[in-house]
Amino acid sequence: MNQIINGKTLAKSIREEVKKRVDVLKEQIGKVPHLVVILVGEDPASQSYVKAKERACLTAGMKSTLLQKDDTMTEEDLLNLIKQLNDDVDVHGILVQLPLPNHMDANLVINTIRKDKDVDGFHPLNIAALHIGEPGILPATPKGIMTMLHSTGIPLKGKNALVIGRSNIVGKPVAALLLKEHATVTIAHSRTVDLKSLCLQADIVVAAVGRAHMVTADMIKPGAVVIDVGVNRVNGKLVGDVDFDAAKDVASYITPVPGGVGPMTIASLLQNTVECFLSLEKK
Ligand code: NDP
Numbered sequence: 001m002n003q004i005i006n007g008k009t010l011a012k013s014i015r016e017e018v019k020k021r022v023d024v025l026k027e028q029i030g031k032v033p034h035l036v037v038i039l040v041g042e043d044p045a046s047q048s049y050v051k052a053k054e055r056a057c058l059t060a061g062m063k064s065t066l067l068q069k070d071d072t073m074t075e076e077d078l079l080n081l082i083k084q085l086n087d088d089v090d091v092h093g094i095l096v097q098l099p100l101p102n103h104m105d106a107n108l109v110i111n112t113i114r115k116d117k118d119v120d121g122f123h124p125l126n127i128a129a130l131h132i133g134e135p136g137i138l139p140a141t142p143k144g145i146m147t148m149l150h151s152t153g154i155p156l157k158g159k160n161a162l163v164i165g166r167s168n169i170v171g172k173p174v175a176a177l178l179l180k181e182h183a184t185v186t187i188a189h190s191r192t193v194d195l196k197s198l199c200l201q202a203d204i205v206v207a208a209v210g211r212a213h214m215v216t217a218d219m220i221k222p223g224a225v226v227i228d229v230g231v232n233r234v235n236g237k238l239v240g241d242v243d244f245d246a247a248k249d250v251a252s253y254i255t256p257v258p259g260g261v262g263p264m265t266i267a268s269l270l271q272n273t274v275e276c277f278l279s280l281e282k283k
Helices: 009-031 045-057 075-087 108-114 124-132 140-151 170-178 195-200 261-282
Strands: 032-041 065-069 093-096 162-165 182-187 204-207 225-228 231-232 236-238
Touching: 009 045, 009 140, 009 261, 032 045, 032 075, 032 261, 045 065, 045 261, 065 075, 075 093, 075 108, 093 261, 124 170, 140 170, 140 225, 140 261, 162 170, 162 195, 170 182, 170 204, 182 195
Parallel strands: 032 065, 032 093, 162 182, 162 204, 204 225
Antiparallel strands: 231 236
């Protein structure tokens, strides 16, 4: 009964779809979406994430600019750079790679990005739009997770959904999106008592914690859909928050790590960049 939701394959088809849209835009209006990514500092994980984003943009036929800044950059200089990009009609998406150095206030930095160029969907106005059901830009990882859930064809309405983790970038927005689709949503976190019994009631489990294999097969209701967002390194190997090998025999659908949610995040970012471009072109 178990099926693997292959994030790589799904992401590939989304990226091809985005490329087709970009090719049409190029032909019709002679312009393509332009994403600017700002990286402050030299965090190796951040460097590899921004490179992957840049490659994905270029492969989709979009323009991509990576601005790499020294971690001695002042917050004021970063805010001024964002303001310049906000006003630049040739820029359609702005992404500031997190985490930022300690001397910078990440909230202030994100709040400075124009909401209609906020391809990460982290601006408070985009978060507010999500919660009140208005159109806005969705954060990329939660958007990718919803695409994966939709790909199963299973209706979400009335299902018990458990989101483990309540971060602003994954847990809370995923919960809001599930609620919007009429699931009955529970959010678990580090102070939750008896996670196992909540899990066993859930038709859909989204694990976004960052603890290797914390969701074991005996915690999963037979036939549940399991989305594993976690990325953990164990003995040099990437693993998720779910004990995939055992859980796959209990779940109806399950995502692997790697090759699950990760590729969907970048595909969703490309979709967001096209959406920003289209909404700016209408103005
Ligand atoms: P955060 O560290 O911001 O949040 C983790 C959440 O897990 C917190 O809400 C925390 O609770 C909760 N938590 C911690 N311990 C437990 C526990 N024992 N039981 C239940 N809940 C617990 O992480 P993120 O949301 O940023 O990321 C989560 C994971 O997803 C990470 O592994 C990250 O690498 C990965 N990730 C993957 C992405 C992808 O594209 N594949 C994108 C983004 C993240 P509390 O709030 O009480 O502290």
